[in-house]
């Protein structure tokens with residue numbers, strides 16, 4: 027039995043409506059786009075639109091009123107106000123864009139790296155940002171003007187540097203809020219490189235705030251630039267709206283319209299940019315969490331595949347090659363405030379072979395997940411390997427003496443030879459992309475197949491894991507399917523790479539009881555069919571009895587017992603194993619009667 031697809035029609039329609047259309051439906055957005063489009067067109071075609079050059083003077087006709095030759099009159103040097111306004115649009119808008127481009131090109135990458143990696147780069151970047159923010163902007167701009175002359179371009183580059191901390195902080199905060207999301211971990215498990223995770227999964231989160239911020243920044247840049255020029259600090263030979271404003275102010279009593287036109291242009295440009303920023307924000311909020319449904323380069327999640335010959339490096343320990351995974355005397359710890367390491371896994375050893383299911387069982391906090399994550403290389407950065415080693419197919423991923431997992435070795439294995447079925451299926455799918463695109467993109471990238479072929483394979487995989495209507499699920503977003511279905515999707519992704527090892531961390535815990543049995547059946551069937559090794563992390567001996575060949579029992583970070591499941595279930599030796607087994611309800615007499623003699627519930 028599979029779960030029905032829960033498609034919310036209104037949300038699905040909403041998802042397909044592009045952000046741009048939603049902005050156009052908003053009167054504020056429509057007004058802003060119309061005004062800015064006209065200004066941009068005017069700026070692009072300034073040479074054709076303006077009847078005179080920006081500095082063409084007619085000294086016989088100064089401070090003249092509007093007529094058929096000079097549509098908006100002339101200034102004190104006899105230059106055509108309309109022509110200067112048109113050329114002013116070019117310089118003013120371009121310099122605002124230059125300012126935003128400088129700020130983005132500094133703040134965005136720095137914020138992405140600092141937010142994603144933290145550590146020394148984050149500390150250093152924060153220090154620089156604090157210094158930049160402490161600088162008095164106007165004084166810096168005045169100093170730069172004094173040093174380099176009244177160039178609008180240099181002023182805007184300097185202003186871009188000064189406001190780059192805004193982009194840095196915005197990006198860093200957004201990245202930090204998603205960097206520990208399970209779907210980012212899942213992408214890591216799938217073998218994606220950091221740069222790809224950042225560009226696909228992380229950047230999509232900051233893209234919208236960056237667009238909004240850029241609209242506002244362009245408005246602020248125009249205001250600052252005009253303000254400086256109004257104070258007479260601009261280049262009088264370059265027609266900008268600020269220079270025109272300054273000129274108009276000097277002659278405000280003689281020709282007030284000289285002040286009016288540039289002021290109107292500045293007001294309209296700044297106002298439209300702010301309105302555009304608000305309209306984009308509203309459009310994105312309305313669209314809820316769903317972003318564009320069609321992408322040329324769709325994303326990836328936990329689902330990676332690889333075909334072709336696998337790279338095998340020389341075995342490093344004689345006699346271990348037959349084991350798919352060998353964990354030897356592994357101890358993991360976390361640094362404490364007093365400088366010591368608190369061990370959370372201690373002297374753990376086990377092996378897993380191809381075609382074998384090993385259960386790691388224990389109560390919450392016993393170290394099961396830490397052990398599994400050390401094999402996947404997904405321990406938090408602060409975790410330290412205190413001792414021991416881990417080998418995969420005879421190759422060390424944690425060599426004796428190393429205190430962290432070797433990520434470069436694991437990145438070649440994750441998503442290709444080792445796959446992962448997580449505990450919370452929903453959190454492991456990126457809500458911004460359809461299930462289909464999350465299955466197809468990795469196949470295209472790793473298998474080198476066409477999109478059409480990848481789609482065919484994805485539909486087959488979805489059908490293999492028991493999804494009744496693969497085509498519908500393929501086009502659905504994660505929020506449109508049930509938890510059980512999402513888990514099937516992740517299992518489809520995990521087996522799609524034809525891995526040698528699947529690590530399943532409490533794969534049924536987040537699921538409805540009726541769905542749990544189906545998912546366990548599915549894992550068992552697939553494991554038998556594909557002959558892969560499975561490490562199943564669970565706190566439930568029932569699941570172990572159902573699925574596993576061998577089991578290791580963990581308590582407080584240590585292995586207390588291990589062996590064939592039948593043996594352990596039949597003759598448990600350790601008191602902790604006996605307690606765990608006693609906690610299983612199956613085939614047990616309830617300690618208290620659930621139904622009283624009289625037939626009423628107690």
Ligand SMILES: Nc1ncnc2c1ncn2[C@@H]1O[C@H](COP(=O)(O)OP(=O)(O)OP(=O)(O)O)[C@@H](O)[C@H]1O
Nearest residue numbers: 360370388389390391392393394395396397406565
């Ligand atoms: N980032 C961390 N910093 C410090 N201690 C941690 C960290 N992550 C986990 N631990 C500790 O490691 C121990 C083992 O955690 P682990 O997640 O492996 O337990 P578990 O057996 O998988 O439990 P559960 O079933 O609840 O996930 C716990 O005591 C936990 O507090």
